[in-house]
Amino acid sequence: MDAFLHQLLAGLANGGIYAALGLALVMIFQATHLINFAQGEQAMFSAYVALILIRAGVPYWGAFVIALVAAFVIGVAIERIVLRPFVRAPVLTVVVVFLGMLFIINSLAGWLFTYSVQAFPSPFPTGLGNRYLSGHEIGMLIVTLGTLAAVFAFFRFTTLGLAMRAAAQNPEASRLVGIRVGWMLAFGWGLAGAIGAIAAIMAAPIVYIEPNMMAGTLLYGFAAALLGGINNPWGAVIGGFIVGVIENIAGAYIVGTELKLSVALVIIVVVLVTRPAGLFGRSIVTRV
Amino acid sequence: MAGSNRTSLIAAAALFLLAAFIPFVVSSFHLLQATMVVIYAIALLGLNILTGYNGQISLGHGAFYAIGAYVTAILLEHTGIPYWTAIPISGAVCLVVGFLFGLPALRLEGLYLALSTFALAVATPQLLKFRGVEHWTGGVQGVFVPGPNAPFGLPLASDQWLYLLALAIAALLFLVAWNLLRGSTGIAITAIRDHPIAAASMGIDVALYKSVTFGVSAMYTGIAGSLGAMVTQFVAPDSFSFLLSLSFLVGSVIGGVSSIAGAIFGAIFIQFVPNIADHISKAATGAVYGLFMIAFMIVMPTGVAGFLRLVVRKLRGAP
Numbered sequence: 259m260d261a262f263l264h265q266l267l268a269g270l271a272n273g274g275i276y277a278a279l280g281l282a283l284v285m286i287f288q289a290t291h292l293i294n295f296a297q298g299e300q301a302m303f304s305a306y307v308a309l310i311l312i313r314a315g316v317p318y319w320g321a322f323v324i325a326l327v328a329a330f331v332i333g334v335a336i337e338r339i340v341l342r343p344f345v346r347a348p349v350l351t352v353v354v355v356f357l358g359m360l361f362i363i364n365s366l367a368g369w370l371f372t373y374s375v376q377a378f379p380s381p382f383p384t385g386l387g388n389r390y391l392s393g394h395e396i397g398m399l400i401v402t403l404g405t406l407a408a409v410f411a412f413f414r415f416t417t418l419g420l421a422m423r424a425a426a427q428n429p430e431a432s433r434l435v436g437i438r439v440g441w442m443l444a445f446g447w448g449l450a451g452a453i454g455a456i457a458a459i460m461a462a463p464i465v466y467i468e469p470n471m472m473a474g475t476l477l478y479g480f481a482a483a484l485l486g487g488i489n490n491p492w493g494a495v496i497g498g499f500i501v502g503v504i505e506n507i508a509g510a511y512i513v514g515t516e517l518k519l520s521v522a523l524v525i526i527v528v529v530l531v532t533r534p535a536g537l538f539g540r541s542i543v544t545r546v
Numbered sequence: 547m548a549g550s551n552r553t554s555l556i557a558a559a560a561l562f563l564l565a566a567f568i569p570f571v572v573s574s575f576h577l578l579q580a581t582m583v584v585i586y587a588i589a590l591l592g593l594n595i596l597t598g599y600n601g602q603i604s605l606g607h608g609a610f611y612a613i614g615a616y617v618t619a620i621l622l623e624h625t626g627i628p629y630w631t632a633i634p635i636s637g638a639v640c641l642v643v644g645f646l647f648g649l650p651a652l653r654l655e656g657l658y659l660a661l662s663t664f665a666l667a668v669a670t671p672q673l674l675k676f677r678g679v680e681h682w683t684g685g686v687q688g689v690f691v692p693g694p695n696a697p698f699g700l701p702l703a704s705d706q707w708l709y710l711l712a713l714a715i716a717a718l719l720f721l722v723a724w725n726l727l728r729g730s731t732g733i734a735i736t737a738i739r740d741h742p743i744a745a746a747s748m749g750i751d752v753a754l755y756k757s758v759t760f761g762v763s764a765m766y767t768g769i770a771g772s773l774g775a776m777v778t779q780f781v782a783p784d785s786f787s788f789l790l791s792l793s794f795l796v797g798s799v800i801g802g803v804s805s806i807a808g809a810i811f812g813a814i815f816i817q818f819v820p821n822i823a824d825h826i827s828k829a830a831t832g833a834v835y836g837l838f839m840i841a842f843m844i845v846m847p848t849g850v851a852g853f854l855r856l857v858v859r860k861l862r863g864a865p
Binding site: 291292293340343344347348349350351353354355357358359360361362364365366368369473474477480481484488517519520522523526527530531 | 660832
């Protein structure tokens with residue numbers, strides 16, 4: 259029973275990371291109806307920024323904040339510079355642009371920071387741990403839950419958050435009431451980048467840091483977003499925790515660690531076949 | 547329309563004859579590259595039929611390429627049947643698997659299908675390494691595939707024969723695709739992409755057409771995989787990572803996704819541009835490749851084939 263509880267809680271801790279990444283994907287999806295395939299790579303790059311700063315002697319949380327700011331700026335820059343020319347391009351064209359960015363960021367990281375696998379420090383003392391969770395896992399859970407709460411508070415209670423929601427939901431009407439829709443979109447990209455960066459920095463002490471560290475995590479993030487319903491941020495968060503738990507339990511008791519990724523595939527396909535709109539998503543009915 | 551059809555047929559025949567001379571004039575390394583271009587063109591044509599004409603986005607066609615390759619490798623390793631029978635069998639297996647995968651895919655619109663197929667692509671190497679099937683797939687080690695020899699005592703080296711075989715199969719498959727897409731079937735397939743509800747009310751069985759298209763598309767890519775296994779003479783799980791699926795999609799879109807000829811341009815892109823990128827910068831090859839992709843999309847948002855179509859129209863329009 260103890261072992262089971264351990265797997266369950268560790269799954270929740272991992273789930274926090276998938277939830278954050280899933281939330282980042284959903285945010286961009288809601289504003290643009292696109293899935294950012296480079297989301298994981300952006301996050302990985304920001305984690306390297308944090309690592310370099312920590313090595314240079316910056317205190318952990320200082321490096322953390324600077325890396326988030328860098329992630330925000332990178333996100334805004336990508337929207338403004340790379341994606342702007344493709345506003346009216348066909349979906350597949352934009353998908354290829356995302357993939358191009360995936361290659362560019364991945365290769366730049368390998369070039370600047372080498373492809374070798376490196377350790378990443380954890381800010382949480384091991385004394386924080388108990389018999390079920392390590393200190394880092396507890397800290398990670400607190401940080402991701404705090405992030406999610408902050409994001410929801412931001413969208414719910416601030417004017418900027420309201421403007422961003424309006425811009426995503428109804429660009430024309432928002433423009434009429436004076437919201438700068440283009441910039442709101444760019445802010446959304448920045449915010450998604452920062453949330454992804456938190457996920458990567460929290461995951462790095464566990465999975466270690468290397469340019470391809472987020473490939474598997476991104477897939478779980480997709481699974482989380484789809485499971486919860488791609489048009490529902492709450493759903494993505496709950497989906498993330500569910501995926502984390504299923505992954506861990508299945509890895510420990512059913513299929514073994516080798517086939518963990520395939521579990522994500524099975525989850526995605528089963529959910530989409532039985533409930534195409536996800537657990538908490540709305541199915542969209544269009545008038546023809 | 548009939549005139550332009552005849553011109554494209556003549557152009558295609560000329561291209562085919564020209565391509566048939568390649569094995570006798572280039573070095574064996576360049577012949578290998580040319581063979582891969584032909585094979586990729588078959589795979590991309592499969593993807594174009596599905597994504598370009600039928601509007602179902604697949605980010606997982608590397609999986610069907612892998613199935614084609616593995617079926618061929620396993621058949622040749624364990625059954626001892628002649629190699630040329632392995633090609634249609636691999637195609638048939640992929641047809642069935644693709645059709646079955648296409649059934650649940652019917653419920654998935656655009657992006658959802660893209661993500662499920664992406665998951666398939668990511669999971670493929672893991673599934674191939676799975677212990678339970680290790681006896682057949684060779685696990686991480688992979689399986690060796692014997693290279694075919696020229697039949698009837700033809701004075702051709704193995705790689706020359708394989709190139710000509712691939713070229714002949716490609717020509718046949720391109721002809722089939724062209725024939726399929728220009729008739730009423732093609733109209734039904736594109737109608738489903740453009741307006742599924744209207745297509746259904748015209749009496750088109752949308753579900754059947756979509757899953758059959760998925761199957762046919764997988765069959766094309768599977769045949770390419772079968773030939774690819776014979777060229778590399780070796781299959782291993784890590785040669786079928788999700789990067790393969792992504793480069794199929796990239797080739798397809800850059801070549802021109804709603805076009806038959808686009809498959810050839812796309813195949814040239816994914817075969818040669820990574821090499822060019824490698825020549826430009828050894829340190830950041832991926833970055834250069836990514837920049838090429840984005841640059842192509844800025845200059846030709848509808849792919850090379852779409853761009854050429856535009857140029858031809860401009861030239862015709864001018865007095």
